[in-house]
Amino acid sequence: MYFDPFTTGKRIQQLRKTNGMTQEQFAIKINTSDRHLGRIERGECAASIDLLVEVAVSLKTTLDFLICGVTETPRERELTALIEKQNQNIQKFKMTLNSLMDELEA
Structure with missing residues (x-):
């Protein structure tokens, strides 16, 4: 560069x-x-x-x-990746919770 x-x-x-x-x-x-x-x-x-x-x-x-032309610092990229990983974990948790609720209703 x-x-x-x-x-x-x-x-x-x-x-x-x-x-x-x-x-x-x-x-x-x-x-x-x-x-x-x-x-x-x-x-x-x-x-x-x-x-x-x-x-x-x-x-x-x-x-x-x-x-x-860099708009993000390495730390910002690191934090963004961590946030994305946490969002994925939350989605998995929601799916598991919904599945358990469906089983309880059945």
């Missing part, structure tokens, strides 16, 4: 627009020029790690998402 400034710039642009900000407004918020932000969003240059941190905080996202 490698860092792709173009894709990162498009993610930044998408999040900025989703948050209803112009380039100028967002550039002020992250303490850079709108011209520099435009170049980052077009993938013409890469943002520094400091600026990426500022962008992530300002847009309430993660560096994993900005840089790699």
Whole structure:
């Protein structure tokens, strides 16, 4: 895997627009020029790690998402798997309980 400034710039642009900000407004918020932000969003240059941190905080996202497009952390994936396993156990329990209730009614 490698860092792709173009894709990162498009993610930044998408999040900025989703948050209803112009380039100028967002550039002020992250303490850079709108011209520099435009170049980052077009993938013409890469943002520094400091600026990426500022962008992530300002847009309430993660560096994993900005840089790699990862929407879940390993811990989130682990917890999701645990929840799914518990849901399966609950379904098995319900089926067993329903079966026992059917036997009692018969």
